[in-house]
Amino acid sequence: MKSGFVALIGRSNVGKSTLLNALVGSKVAITTPKAQTTRQPVQGIITDDRGQIVFVDTPGVMQKARDPLTKRLSQFVKESLRGVNVVLYVVDPTRSIGNEEHEAMALVEHLNIPKYLIINKIDEEIKPFIDSYRDFEKRFTGMLEISALRGHNLKALKDLLFEIMPEGEPYYPEYQLSNMPHELWLAELIREKLFLRLREEVPYAVHVEVDAVEERPNDMTFISARILTNQPRYKRMIIGDKGHGVKEIGQSVRKELEGVMGRKVYLELTVEEDPNWVGRL
Secondary structure (H helix, E strand, C coil): CEEEEEEEECECCCCHHHHHHHHHCCCCCCCCCCCCCCCCCEEEEEEECCEEEEEEECCCECCCCCCHHHHHHHHHHHHHCCCCCEEEEEECCCCCCCHHHHHHHHHHCCCCCCEEEEECCCCCCCCCCHHHHHHHHHHCCEEEECECCCCECHHHHHHHHHHHCCECCCCCCCCCCECCCHHHHHHHHHHHHHHHHCCCCCHHHEEEEEEEEEEECCCEEEEEEEEEECCHHHHHHHHCHHHHHHHHHHHHHHHHHHHHHCCEEEEEEEEEECCCHHHHC
């Protein structure tokens, strides 16, 4: 049996969370088109007759940290690289190489462990910068071109990782797909819907905490959660006219949860102002 940890690293919106979900075969990380969607390292687990691989999805590397949130996310990325067996450095060939790419690269170049360049989104018709990224191959142990969205080359990636994993016993039970607590996963799902609905500047000023999850009669799950934001104007935007904004967010979350859980869900959502929510991460 083999087992080990694999870190997914790269700048924002290169498809790391989509890749994690595709490898695990289940939605363990939220995905949106907006930067800083992933805020805390998320672990996804695959287990088969060869052993177990624990993937660690990290926040996207952004330019020099100036605000408290970006500083905290950068700290998460650095912490996630400690003790892993392999690094997958994920890039997006539809975007040019810039300062963020060089900053992300600097985090992994010194690591004395296998590290692979993963060129994602090869399903895109236009990939103007793919040759520039291919030139990075000499800095890595190897390179693989994939499509996390379409599943292209993911089997080859899994086979490669199992081949180079060290011998060891599984860290988690065979049935477990993530080590994320259920309440945190629910909070992340709510935040995903917030990101998808809100205007460009608002999502980065919100945080979600789940206070209660109760199984109730008539095959129903009750969930109580709070959306925290740091300014009164953002609170008003989230709530919306006559409460329609937060109602739409709740309906979107409830619909997805009922599909996953196969039971009725009652979601109680409130919005509060807390200028210090970053400290809760």
